[in-house]
Amino acid sequence: MEMREWSVVAGSFAGFQLLFSIVCPLLSRALAPGYSRLAPGKHTEWNSRLVSTIHALIVGLFCLYILWFDDAVNADPVWGDPRLVKLNVAITCGYLLYDLLLLACNWSSMGDSFFVCHHLAALYAYGYVLSRGVLPYFANFRLISELSTPFVNQRWFFEVLSYPRSGNLVVANGVAMTVAFFLVRIAVIPSYYSKVVATVGTPAFTRLGLGPQVAWILSSVCLDVLNSIWMYKIGRGLYKVLANVVRKGEGGRPEKQNHLSCSHVNNHLD
Template sequence: MNLLFYVIASKSFFILLTKVIIPKTCSQYLKHEKLSENQKSEFALRMSSNFHAILVSCICLYLILFDETIRTDPVWGYSELVATNLTITVGFLLADLLVMSSSFEAAGGSWTLCFHHVGSIYAYSLAIRNGVLLYFANFRLLAEISTPFVNARWCLATLNMKDNKLYFINGVLMAAVFFLCRIAIMPFFYYMAWQVISTESYQRMASTVHGVIASIFSIYVVLFDTEICKDFVWGYSEAAGNSLANTMGYLLADFCLMMWFGFEVSGGSWAYCFHHIGSFYAYYLAISHSFLLRVANIRLLAEFSTLFVNARWCLASLDLKDNKLYFINGVLMTFAFFLCRIAIMPYFYYMAWQVINSKSYESVSFLLHVSWIGVCLMLDVFNCIWFVKMIRGAFKHMNYAESHSTPSKVAANDVYSVVNGAKVKGLGKTSQHDDSKND
């Protein structure tokens, strides 16, 4: 709520600055220079842009150089100042879009600039809203250092000072700063991004995003997609197909990252690889043959439990195991896992039996029949094993809490490793992926 207030306040301030403060303050100078109305409007926008660029650039440099919180953890690192800096930028971009929309040509707007603003607002809003990748979002703001030189060039050109030595000096500085802050920095930025992508924390973020999307898609398809309910075997709808395609893309990307970076870095395991291969194969059969799409989406309901599994890992990584939120999330995780992966099994296989005995299923080939049943059985064996480990870990945690008033870090790590099916080598190293992330 506070961040939303900052965005609204920033937008209101920059509109006031552009429409009232700058025109009033510079009215005599602009009148003396005999600028057109369009030039006066663009001048106000560019001065507002300069104010924003200088402000956020100073904050940005301070954060990159001195804020250890976001430097230590580029994925989940959070500080109020970095979030505030991004809200200032989002407010400015909204104000700039609003002013441009009211007088597009007069404000010197362009469709390229509009797309730039919309894309930036979307990216920064995601970072602010989810408290993720704030370091990278702030790093991108280094580009604003070149903005004052770009605006100064326009002002000098508008004042017919192209033959002035100042125009040449500013042009050299603009080219140099633009190159340094927007071009030369690219290799380092993408190298740093590549390093972050290899971490388990980033992959869990991707897993969480996929879990949210897959859960929404599958719930819609199962409950509200009337087209696919007409025929359980060959029924087809765009929503059902897109839901599976989205999951196939995620499984393929996650599998490739695990293979590239190795299990120790990415937190993967061989069981997790077999899970991905089996799921990908089953969903491919469903999409390529337009076969059992509703049944496949029912399997995707298991993704709802992934959100709590990843939240548990994040809380443990932040040393919040003694926090009440960690306990509440653990209860919700166990309940969601049981509901979405274990309790649903009798209904699923009853429905599968009904489908197999239906008339429309008679045309299904033997390979399709064996493939989808075999993959479902394999995934459910994994689910049962993981759930048993969860229950054992929960009992171990409760027994330990009864015998010790203050749990030690060693026991806490042991409990966590059992709950998530990980193999721990040494004190405090929870290395393996939660094998229960996807289905």
């Protein structure tokens, strides 16, 4: 890994820590009156989710730029010029390290072994991108999934502020969350794996060696199995909420409402 990547990782780690400790509390107190009424433990998770949203927007939008305009990466998905992708991955690695430290410091309230495994696996896979510059197209493609994270976090903000789940804003965000999740995590699966199939067995693929090959294929399959399970639960939750809204509109008695998605989705999508 070159000094530039190390500098970006370190700068990203420090920047997200600064956002969490200073910027997010100030912004939240100014823009969200309900923030000050939350319990201290909720402040920690609120700030962490706001940082998560900022990271997701930075990385996700950068991914779209690379996908649309980086001809070198699109022309050679395995060994194309990785400079922009390495920059984006380094930002994400800094964020993952910050988040691991946050989890360790708040393990009693936020600790989750699944989350730790996810972060460590991601750091392992991204390490190949940063150290060897391999698979830039595929690394960039995976990071597009971050664009669904702001809607998941916004759902938590509404919930902790006690917004009614049948309220217009909550339902609208639930629909947007479901659509965004489907578009960036599910609808892209055929395109992604068609590129994978076209790459496997080529000389470029062989040059990777066993380590990067296993890390790439195994992590991709595991993530997409999880994404498919989460998509089902999100869709099922949204259906129940919309059905309840329609029932209320028709004058019927609303059923006890469920979350738009399971707690694991709310905690793990970042």
